[in-house]
Amino acid sequence: KIINDYLFDESAFDYHDAAFKALIRPDTKRRALKIPAILKADKVEGGTIYYTIHAQVGETRILDGKATRTWGYNGSLLGPLIQYESGKHYHLTLVNELPEVTTWHWHGLNIPGPIEDGGPHAPVQPGESKEIEFDVHQPTMTAWLHPHPCPHTAEQVWRGLAAPVTVVNPLDNLPQLPHDWGIDDIPVIFQDRTFHDNQWDYQADYDMDGTLGDTALVNGTANAEFTVTRPWLRLRVLNGANRRELRLNTDKNIVMTQIASDGGFLPHAVPLTKIMLTTAERAELLLDLSAYKKGDQLLLKADDTVILTLTVGEFTEDNRVELPSKLKEIDRGFTGGVDHQVIMSGMDDAVKINGKLYDMTRIDDRQEIGKNEIWDVSNTNDDMPGMGMIHPFHMHGMEFLVLSRNGKEPYPNELGYKDTIAVNPGEHVRLLVEFNVAGIFMYHCHILEHEDTGMMAQIEVFDPKHPKHWNLKDLCAK
Numbered sequence: 022k023i024i025n026d027y028l029f030d031e032s033a034f035d036y037h038d039a040a041f042k043a044l045i046r047p048d049t050k051r052r053a054l055k056i057p058a059i060l061k062a063d064k065v066e067g068g069t070i071y072y073t074i075h076a077q078v079g080e081t082r083i084l085d086g087k088a089t090r091t092w093g094y095n096g097s098l099l100g101p102l103i104q105y106e107s108g109k110h111y112h113l114t115l116v117n118e119l120p121e122v123t124t125w126h127w128h129g130l131n132i133p134g135p136i137e138d139g140g141p142h143a144p145v146q147p148g149e150s151k152e153i154e155f156d157v158h159q160p161t162m163t164a165w166l167h168p169h170p171c172p173h174t175a176e177q178v179w180r181g182l183a184a185p186v187t188v189v190n191p192l193d194n195l196p197q198l199p200h201d202w203g204i205d206d207i208p209v210i211f212q213d214r215t216f217h218d219n220q221w222d223y224q225a226d227y228d229m230d231g232t233l234g235d236t237a238l239v240n241g242t243a244n245a246e247f248t249v250t251r252p253w254l255r256l257r258v259l260n261g262a263n264r265r266e267l268r269l270n271t272d273k274n275i276v277m278t279q280i281a282s283d284g285g286f287l288p289h290a291v292p293l294t295k296i297m298l299t300t301a302e303r304a305e306l307l308l309d310l311s312a313y314k315k316g317d318q319l320l321l322k323a324d325d326t327v328i329l330t331l332t333v334g335e336f337t338e339d340n341r342v343e344l345p346s347k348l349k350e351i352d353r354g355f356t357g358g359v360d361h362q363v364i365m366s367g368m369d370d371a372v373k374i375n376g377k378l379y380d381m382t383r384i385d386d387r388q389e390i391g392k393n394e395i396w397d398v399s400n401t402n403d404d405m406p407g408m409g410m411i412h413p414f415h416m417h418g419m420e421f422l423v424l425s426r427n428g429k430e431p432y433p434n435e436l437g438y439k440d441t442i443a444v445n446p447g448e449h450v451r452l453l454v455e456f457n458v459a460g461i462f463m464y465h466c467h468i469l470e471h472e473d474t475g476m477m478a479q480i481e482v483f484d485p486k487h488p489k490h491w492n493l494k495d496l497c498a499k
């Protein structure tokens with residue numbers, strides 16, 4: 022059955038917010054979609070792969086006329102594709118060339134917290150660098166890198182810091198899906214920014230409920246165009262916006278086959294013509310353009326605004342494969358009582374988790390490593406009945422399964438592993454959570470301004486065989 026709607030609670034969509042800004046198509050010439058380069062290893066030594074990632078200041082030509090002052094990783098805006106292979110060991114050098122403190126958070130990687138994970142406890146001061154090491158053990162998936170300093174995550178992401186990350190697990194037993202980066206395997210990093218005389222001004226555009234921009238960017242490209250040269254296209258869509266919900270559709274309503282969500286392949290492919298991704302969510306979509314002829318165009322839209330033009334060129338190679346009916350074996354049959362409660366409440370400056378604001382020195386919850394536990398995540402707005410907004414709830418350190426939404430089956434494209442889940446107002450979402458690495462991890466609303474305001478908490482994942490005492494410091498530069 023083809024899904025033809027956005028599934029979520031329409032009355033809570035961001036476009037009902039009084040501060041909502043609709044997207045406009047920028048008055049600038051069409052530019053080729055930027056494809057992030059693949060980060061090269063510094064060296065490979067005794068099974069360890071070495072990468073260096075600089076956070077830096079630069080300028081990027083986005084609109085006609087003046088270049089925009091932007092921040093990026095190993096470049097002026099966004100960053101290169103950072104590839105990990107499951108089973109390997111990595112050594113990273115993180116270099117901060119920004120004028121302020123930052124962190125490198127690996128959103129979607131299941132690595133120890135709070136240091137390697139790169140949340141607010143792992144600052145790198147301006148002009149300094151830091152080395153971390155970790156093993157990667159997880160399925161094939163699309164993740165991402167972004168800064169996470171307290172409380173300036175939103176502003177640093179707005180300035181341009183974000184990069185695509187992939188994990189490849191050689192044990193995934195699937196036919197060869199499109200995987201030529203930039204040819205038939207394309208990142209679609211969606212963001213929105215307002216230009217002030219070609220510049221970005223976070224303070225001017227700041228909104229406590231999540232900052233919106235009026236111009237859509239894909240991979241940092243405004244009015245982007247991509248030339249298709251193979252009949253199947255694999256789009257790795259990431260909603261990298263601070264607040265905006267991405268309601269993705271096409272002018273021809275073509276069927277897009279979702280094969281993966283945040284944490285990798287879905288159990289079964291899900292055909293859809295519309296998909297909503299809230300901030301930080303990912304979806305891998307397969308588009309079959311084999312019926313298109315040279316010169317044909319397909320327009321990708323966010324709401325009613327074109328964000329990316331796909332123009333068919335010459336098909337140089339046939340990359341179609343038989344998609345198996347089962348992509349991945351996932352056992353969702355777990356029952357039990359609720360072990361953890363998370364209540365997201367409020368709007369604007371009143372946002373809270375379980376009635377509290379984030380405190381870096383406080384451990385809000387604990388869970389034992391290697392144990393399946395049920396989390397009940399809800400979204401209430403009792404002070405303002407009838408109002409409310411969708412909060413995208415994100416957890417660090419593992420990928421969870423969504424068991425139910427208000428007691429019912431989750432949406433059909435939520436049956437795989439995820440790390441961010443949109444929660445409608447008045448809803449309880451049950452998650453099955455198992456951590457396989459120990460440490461301190463954040464969980465929070467991924468509307469970045471909510472996170473910075475304090476709609477965030479932290480959990481200690483403990484290993485009873487190796488108890489640890491945490492002496493957490495308040496590094497939040499309020």
Ligand code: C2O
Pocket residue numbers: 126128167169301415417463465467
């Ligand atoms: Cu994408 Cu705590 O972050």
Ligand code: CU
Pocket residue numbers: 126127128129415416417
């Ligand atoms: Cu994260």
Ligand code: CU
Pocket residue numbers: 372411412413466467468471476
């Ligand atoms: Cu929120």
